[in-house]
Amino acid sequence: MKFACFTPEIKTIGSFKYAGGDVLRALREEQGKMLHSASIEYTRQHGGFLANRFLDIIRKDILCPTTMYPVIDTKVVMLMPNQYACIPGWHCDAVPRDSVHSQPDPKKMDVDVKHFIGTLSSEENGAKTLFATSQYGLSYDPKNVWRSISEEITALGEEFSTKTVPNGGIVRISQPTLHTCQPAKTREMRFFFRLSYYRKPAENKRRHQVQVYTSFNNGW
Numbered sequence: 403m404k405f406a407c408f409t410p411e412i413k414t415i416g417s418f419k420y421a422g423g424d425v426l427r428a429l430r431e432e433q434g435k436m437l438h439s440a441s442i443e444y445t446r447q448h449g450g451f452l453a454n455r456f457l458d459i460i461r462k463d464i465l466c467p468t469t470m471y472p473v474i475d476t477k478v479v480m481l482m483p484n485q486y487a488c489i490p491g492w493h494c495d496a497v498p499r500d501s502v503h504s505q506p507d508p509k510k511m512d513v514d515v516k517h518f519i520g521t522l523s524s525e526e527n528g529a530k531t532l533f534a535t536s537q538y539g540l541s542y543d544p545k546n547v548w549r550s551i552s553e554e555i556t557a558l559g560e561e562f563s564t565k566t567v568p569n570g571g572i573v574r575i576s577q578p579t580l581h582t583c584q585p586a587k588t589r590e591m592r593f594f595f596r597l598s599y600y601r602k603p604a605e606n607k608r609r610h611q612v613q614v615y616t617s618f619n620n621g622w
């Protein structure tokens with residue numbers, strides 16, 4: 403087992419309220435304009451209405467170091483009760499790995515790497531991301547990093563303090579901020595927006611495929 407310290411940094415950036423009437427229609431339209439690894443310019447040109455409004459809200463807070471690139475991903479999923487929009491389990495995003503198939507290395511987390519994350523659900527009580535709010539030192543198995551960390555956090559129970567963000571809210575988190583998705587309680591359509599600082603430039607692609615997840619975390 404190894405040990406790493408996870409110090410969360412969460413800042414509320416803003417909130418998007420859909421004022422156009424039929425939010426389901428807006429979510430369906432966004433489905434045709436999902437983005438994979440898009441630059442800000444590509445998002446402005448090819449992204450959907452929601453991607454561009456979320457980008458408007460965070461634009462002034464994007465202070466990406468010159469050695470990194472702001473990269474945007476969006477997706478819209480249809481969730482049934484007990485389905486997840488991402489792989490369930492506590493994790494941090496884009497933690498460096500030695501190779502594509504190796505495990506992430508929490509020792510290489512970088513507090514200067516930021517992620518802006520926002521979601522908009524068709525349901526006010528839609529599935530919300532849980533974010534860790536206190537600093538934790540956690541031991542983990544380097545052969546199955548996120549599964550072992552999730553198990554340790556689950557064992558902490560109520561002691562592990564968390565928060566959620568209201569529907570339409572956008573936060574900026576640092577890379578060592580642990581978070582996890584929660585299962586849908588009702589049928590819902592959900593838009594996800596993330597702008598991350600990466601060391602590789604954007605690939606500027608449209609996203610043509612999304613999936614939902616059902617089983618509990620087996621690590622990845």
Ligand SMILES: [Fe+2]
Pocket residue numbers: 493494495581
């Ligand atoms: Fe994540």
